[in-house]
Amino acid sequence: MRDVCLIGIGQTPIGEKWDLSLRHLAFSALTAAAADAGIERPDALFVGNMLASRLNDQAQLGALIADFCGWRGIEAVTVEAACASGGAALQAAIRAVASGAADTAAVCGVEKMTDGSKVETAGALATAADAEYEGIHGVTFVALNALLMQRYMHEYHVPHEAFAPFSINAHHNAINNPNAMFQEELTLQTYLKAPVIAPPINLYDSSPICDGAAAVIVASIEVARDLPGTTPVHVLASASATDSLNLDDRHDLLSLNAARLSAQKAYQQAGLVPADMDLFEVHDAFSIMAALSLEAAGFADRGRAAYMAQDGEIGLNGRIPISTMGGLKARGHPVGATGVYEVVDLVTQLRGEAGANQVKGARLGMTQNIGGTGATVITHILGI
C-alpha cells in the first residue's frame, strides 16, 4: 500500500436548505474540493449517504452525482454505514488510492434530511437500529442514546448538568464557523432550562436535523507533488471496527467497544498514542456519545469524560480540543455527511486555516465517526 494524502476540501453551509436538492449540495461541496485541490476530474467518487433511499426516493447516488459534476464515466458508488457513512466512504477512497487502483479519488458526504417530515425522518434514522428487535418497539435514535445516558449517570453517579460543557464548547466554537448551523453562544442557564426530548436528554444534548454536504479529494503523494499550491495533509491511519447493531446486545453497554477497537487499530497504524493528538473531532451527535467516544479513544478514564470537559480540557487551548468548528452539535449533523465534515474541519486545523478557532501548532489530529449507537466506528488520524 502506498502513502496517501488529502489535497482538497469543500463544504456547504449546514442548515435547513429548502432551496437546495441533494445533488446541488453534493455538487457545491465537490466542485469546491476539486478547485481547492487543483484537479478537474477524479478517477473515482465515493459517496457517503444514509437516508436518500427513504427521504429523497433516490438510490445510486454515485452515478447521479458523478454525472451532475460533469464526471460521467468515472467509477462511482455509495457507501452506507448509518451516521458513519461519510467516514466509511473516505476509508474506501483512501484504500482505492493506496492500492494503486486510483491516483485521485473524490469523497462526498451528503444528506438532505429536510425533504422528510419529522416522523418520516425519525423513522428513517431508526433504521440504523435493529428493525426486528429495537425498531419494532418504537425506539428512536434519541431514545437509544437516552438509554445510554441514563445508565451512565446511574452507574458513575454523574449528574445531568455535568454534560453541559460539551454543548457549551461546541456552540462557542461554531460562532467563528460561517458554515455552522448554530452560530450563537449557549449559556449554562439556557442548557439547564432546555426542554427534555427523551429523559435525561435535553434539546442541547442532541444534534439537529439538517442538510449539508462536505467533500475531500484523496491523492497519492506523487500526484500531490505535481500540484503546485496544495498543502497535502497525510493520512496516518484509517481504521474501522464493528459491534452488535443493537444496544441491548453489547457485552459492556458503556464501553463502546467498536470505538475502542477502531481507535486502538488507528494508533497502531500511525505509531502514535492519544497524548500525541493536538485535537480530536469527536462524534458528538449526543453529549453522551462525546463522553463515551472520549473514553473509548483513550482521552479520559471510564466515567470521567464529563469532568474532563468541566475542567476546560476540551476547549481550543485545552489538553485535547474537541468539536473545534462546532462539532455535530452546533456545526450540524447531516448524518451521512458528518464523517466528511469532521475530516474537513481537521484538515482546516492542520493547514492552519481555522482563523479565530485555530488550535495553536496543530500537527496531528484524529476524527471518530460513529454509526448508529456505536455499531460501526471509523477512526482517521491525519498529520501535516
Place this chain on the structure above:
Amino acid sequence: MNLSQNWRLAEQRYRLVGEICPHCGVKIYPPRDACPDCSQPAQERFTFSGKGEIYSYTVVLDAPEGYEEQVPYLIALVKLDEGPMLTAQLTDFDREPEIGDRVEMVTRKLRTEGNAGIIVYGYKFRPLLMP
C-alpha cells in the same frame, strides 16, 4: 416491517424463544446462528421466563411513523433473569420506573399499520405482579 417479516418472528414476539449455546452454555436473545460469546454455531432453542429487571429506561416523546398515537411511552433495556438484555416498551406503570425495578413480560399491541393494515402484537414489560 412487512407481514412476512413480522410472521417469522412470532416465536420471539409471543414466547421469548431464544437459544442456548451448546458449547459455552450462554443463553442468547435475540436468537442468531452463531454464539456472540464463543462464535461457535448455536441453534439450540431456549425459552426465557420473561422475568427480569430494568437496566435503563427513557420516555419517547417524538415517535417514529406508526407510533404517534402511543406518545408518550416508556422504552427500557430489560435484563432478563437468565442473562441477556432486550429492548421493549414498559407498560402498566403508574409511577416513574427506576433502574433495578423487577418486571415481567406481557403480550400487547406493538403497533397498527393504518385502518387496513396488520396489527403487530409482541412483548412489553410491566411491574412484576407476584414477586
